[in-house]
Every structure is written in structure tokens, then in C-alpha cells.
């Protein structure tokens with residue numbers, strides 16, 4: 595009986611090791627490999643202009659040159675979708691971008707949005723990322739602009 599349990603335990607440990615071993619190798623690596631951006635491509639805020647005084651709600655228009663837009667989940671070379679960083683620094687660019695009030699995804703392929711912003715200074719920055727929300731390599735990141743909301 596004791597020997598049977600010990601054998602079972604060993605088998606379970608072995609099975610676990612094999613499972614985690616497989617999960618940690620090829621699939622995980624390819625799932626997080628960054629996709630190439632197109633040389634010369636760039637992302638930029640069309641409006642508002644850097645330093646502009648604006649009234650809330652603020653319409654922000656996203657510019658992209660040299661690559662195309664595809665919705666999140668659509669794996670097509672040379673494309674991505676916009677992410678707007680609001681009042682925050684750049685996050686890690688080699689993993690999926692966070693999704694919260696400061697990191698807004700436009701997975702539908704939108705190229706503009708309207709923001710309700712409190713009066714005062716705010717920063718805006720765009721990052722293009724692929725179908726899995728992972729920035730390209732090299733990443734397409736806009737200048738960070740600052741606006742003054744009245």
C-alpha cells in the first residue's frame with residue numbers, strides 16, 4: 595500500500611514536471627515574441643497640439659503612418675491598434691499593455707476618442723500594439739504631449 599502511494603506520488607510529480615515543462619517552453623515563448631514594426635512607421639497625436647489649452651471633453655485624434663490598423667485579435671502583419679496613455683509613464687513594452695483608466699485600448703480599431711478630463715495639466719501618449727496588445731519591435735510610441743484643460 596505504501597509503495598503504491600509512493601509510486602502514484604512519483605507519477606504525479608513526473609506528470610506535473612512534464613506539463614509545466616511543456617507550458618514553459620515553445621508555446622509561451624512564441625506567444626510573447628514581439629512582432630516587427632514596419633521600418634519608418636510612426637505614431638503621433640494629430641490633435642490636440644502639444645501645449646494646447648483645451649476644454650473638456652477633449653477629442654483626441656490618433657495618427658499612424660507606415661502601418662495599418664487592425665482590431666485586437668486580428669493577426670495581420672504590419673498592423674496594430676492604438677493605446678492611449680493618460681497621465682502616466684510608458685509601461686513595459688515587451689509584454690501586453692495594461693488596461694485601466696491610464697492605459698486605454700482601442701481594440702475596435704478606433705482612431706479617435708473623446709475624454710472627460712478634470713481642469714489642469716494632463717499628458718497624452720500613444721502606443722501601437724499588436725493583436726495581443728504587445729508593442730511591436732521596435733515599438734511605435736508617440737511623443738508625450740501635455741495639454742492644459744480649462
Ligand SMILES: [Cu+2]
Nearest residue numbers: 666699701727
Ligand atoms: Cu490593446
